[in-house]
Amino acid sequence: ELKVKVCIFGAGGVGKSSIVTKFIDERFLPEYDPTIEDFFRKRITLNDEQINFSIIDTAGNEEYSLIIENWIKESNIFVLVYSITRKLSLKEVQFFHDKIQRFFDCENYPKVLIGNKSDLFTKREVSIEKGKKLAKELNCKFIETSAKTGENINQIFYETILLEIERLKTIEN
Numbered sequence: 001e002l003k004v005k006v007c008i009f010g011a012g013g014v015g016k017s018s019i020v021t022k023f024i025d026e027r028f029l030p031e032y033d034p035t036i037e038d039f040f041r042k043r044i045t046l047n048d049e050q051i052n053f054s055i056i057d058t059a060g061n062e063e064y065s066l067i068i069e070n071w072i073k074e075s076n077i078f079v080l081v082y083s084i085t086r087k088l089s090l091k092e093v094q095f096f097h098d099k100i101q102r103f104f105d106c107e108n109y110p111k112v113l114i115g116n117k118s119d120l121f122t123k124r125e126v127s128i129e130k131g132k133k134l135a136k137e138l139n140c141k142f143i144e145t146s147a148k149t150g151e152n153i154n155q156i157f158y159e160t161i162l163l164e165i166e167r168l169k170t171i172e173n
């Protein structure tokens with residue numbers, strides 16, 4: 001059984017908790033307590049492999065608690081989220097990436113940059129090109145998602161887990 005620990009980061013309001021809830025139990029909550037910092041677990045079967053999946057949903061404020069610091073150090077997948085409807089939230093991704101790197105050299109681990117709220121395309125402030133550009137700079141995969149419609153939510157986690165399986169295979173050999 002493969003143990004996968006995931007961190008999700010991004011500015012307040014970009015949809016981190018909504019993404020996690022949608023993936024864990026396929027619900028979309030129109031309102032979600034912004035102060036909640038929580039752990040979730042799920043068993044996943046992917047390409048015949050059993051995955052013990054766990055994720056920490058961060059509130060994204062002030063300095064990280066020791067819990068988050070330790071979680072970062074044990075994590076193997078990093079998810080960075082911005083909202084396509086808020087330009088500033090893309091800038092803030094860089095800040096979260098720097099913060100992670102203060103605790104842990106995440107360079108060789110799967111990382112993904114998420115442009116969330118793709119259903120709100122009429123309010124778009126961040127082009128796909130801008131998102132892709134930052135993803136390239138940070139050496140991340142790039143996906144646009146909607147926690148509301150569910151678009152690409154499973155892909156965030158399935159694709160990064162597959163990358164992690166690949167990474168582990170290269171270490172073994």
Ligand code: GDP
Pocket residue numbers: 010011012013014015016017018019029030031032033034116117118119120145146147148149
């Ligand atoms: P967090 O602070 O990053 O955890 O953000 P939340 O998950 O609490 O979401 C903030 C607000 O955005 C809530 O009102 C959500 O319902 C809403 N929201 C989150 N994801 C989406 C999305 O993909 N589309 C739309 N339309 N709203 C979303």
Ligand code: MG
Pocket residue numbers: 016017018032033034035036057058059
């Ligand atoms: Mg939240």
